Amino acid sequence: MPSVRDIVGRDPEADPITVLTAYDTPTARIVDDAGIDVVLVGDSIGDAVLGHDSALPVALDTIATHTAAVARGVDDALVVADLPFLSYGVSEPESVRNAGRMLKEAGAGAVKLESGPHTVDLTRRLVELGVPVQAHLGLTPQHINRVGLQRQGTDEEAAAEILDLAAAHEEAGAFSLILEHIPANLAAIVTEELDIPTIGIGAGPETDGQVLVVNDAVGLSERAPPFATAFGDVRGEMIEAVEAYRDAVTTGTFPGEEETYVEEGLELDN
Numbered sequence: 009m010p011s012v013r014d015i016v017g018r019d020p021e022a023d024p025i026t027v028l029t030a031y032d033t034p035t036a037r038i039v040d041d042a043g044i045d046v047v048l049v050g051d052s053i054g055d056a057v058l059g060h061d062s063a064l065p066v067a068l069d070t071i072a073t074h075t076a077a078v079a080r081g082v083d084d085a086l087v088v089a090d091l092p093f094l095s096y097g098v099s100e101p102e103s104v105r106n107a108g109r110m111l112k113e114a115g116a117g118a119v120k121l122e123s124g125p126h127t128v129d130l131t132r133r134l135v136e137l138g139v140p141v142q143a144h145l146g147l148t149p150q151h152i153n154r155v156g157l158q159r160q161g162t163d164e165e166a167a168a169e170i171l172d173l174a175a176a177h178e179e180a181g182a183f184s185l186i187l188e189h190i191p192a193n194l195a196a197i198v199t200e201e202l203d204i205p206t207i208g209i210g211a212g213p214e215t216d217g218q219v220l221v222v223n224d225a226v227g228l229s230e231r232a233p234p235f236a237t238a239f240g241d242v243r244g245e246m247i248e249a250v251e252a253y254r255d256a257v258t259t260g261t262f263p264g265e266e267e268t269y270v271e272e273g274l275e276l277d278n
């Protein structure tokens with residue numbers, strides 16, 4: 009696995025950074041084989057895979073299990089574990105222990121946490137201890153109960169706060185910053201002001217890289233945020249394949265001769 013230094017050392021103007029989520033080994037292998045730079049084991053697993061309405065119910069053990077599955081499928085990409093709701097920020101020792109587990113047990117190369125005024129000191133502490141941290145500003149869906157899922161940073165005060173917090177997290181040692189669902193002109197300014205690479209989702213084209221939830225990107229999601237685009241129709245393909253299987257079984261064409269083995273001379277008298 010590359011270190012965060014391989015990501016940070018690049019020239020994103022020439023070579024934008026590509027990030028996708030993955031939650032399982034086969035998907036991670038596809039993403040890694042395609043040359044995607046960073047695989048994020050997102051807490052979006054909550055709604056994308058586990059059937060919850062949000063990411064809030066996702067447990068740290070769930071992220072650990074799926075990060076380990078992803079790490080087993082990846083040769084080249086950096087694996088980032090997305091710390092779930094309340095697994096950090098309650099107390100510093102617990103936050104450090106939980107973040108540390110992602111590197112020591114699950115095979116992540118870095119952790120991401122949703123940032124705010126309350127995570128500057130924690131980011132500094134984790135980085136001091138040797139845990140690479142990716143920050144995340146703009147829409148932070150773990151605050152859904154306070155802010156919903158609306159675009160953030162749309163007035164001057166809110167935009168200035170995002171810019172200030174971005175600088176504070178860079179100064180605290182974050183190696184990269186996710187910017188979610190903010191105006192493109194704000195994301196461009198943040199990107200211009202920071203030295204660390206910014207990764208946008210619903211933040212326009214001027215960040216140093218882009219991230220999407222893989223289910224949205226391949227067209228597997230039933231519902232996706234307004235800023236996501238499906239680059240395929242995996243859901244449509246799965247529906248067709250499952251219906252074709254059903255039809256083959258119910259019409260008796262599967263299993264056919266190809267999939268069937270007969271042991272010649274086998275006779276059981278009972």
Ligand SMILES: Nc1nc(=O)c2c([nH]1)NC[C@@H]1CN(c3ccc(C(=O)N[C@@H](CCC(=O)O)C(=O)O)cc3)CN21
Pocket residue numbers: 051052055056063147149156157158159189220221223224229231232233234236
């Ligand atoms: N499949 C998936 N894709 C994602 O990008 C994603 C997740 N899940 N789960 C975690 C968060 C949640 N995200 C979301 C989800 C919905 C909107 C959205 O629809 N926003 C609307 C407003 C919706 C509302 O107010 O309820 C908008 O117009 O901004 C935005 C971000 C991004 N993340």
Ligand SMILES: CC(C)C(=O)C(=O)O
Pocket residue numbers: 029048049050051052053090186188209219220221
């Ligand atoms: C959308 C990305 C940035 C994320 O946090 C997730 O997938 O959980």
Ligand SMILES: [Mg+2]
Pocket residue numbers: 050051052063090
């Ligand atoms: Mg997340």
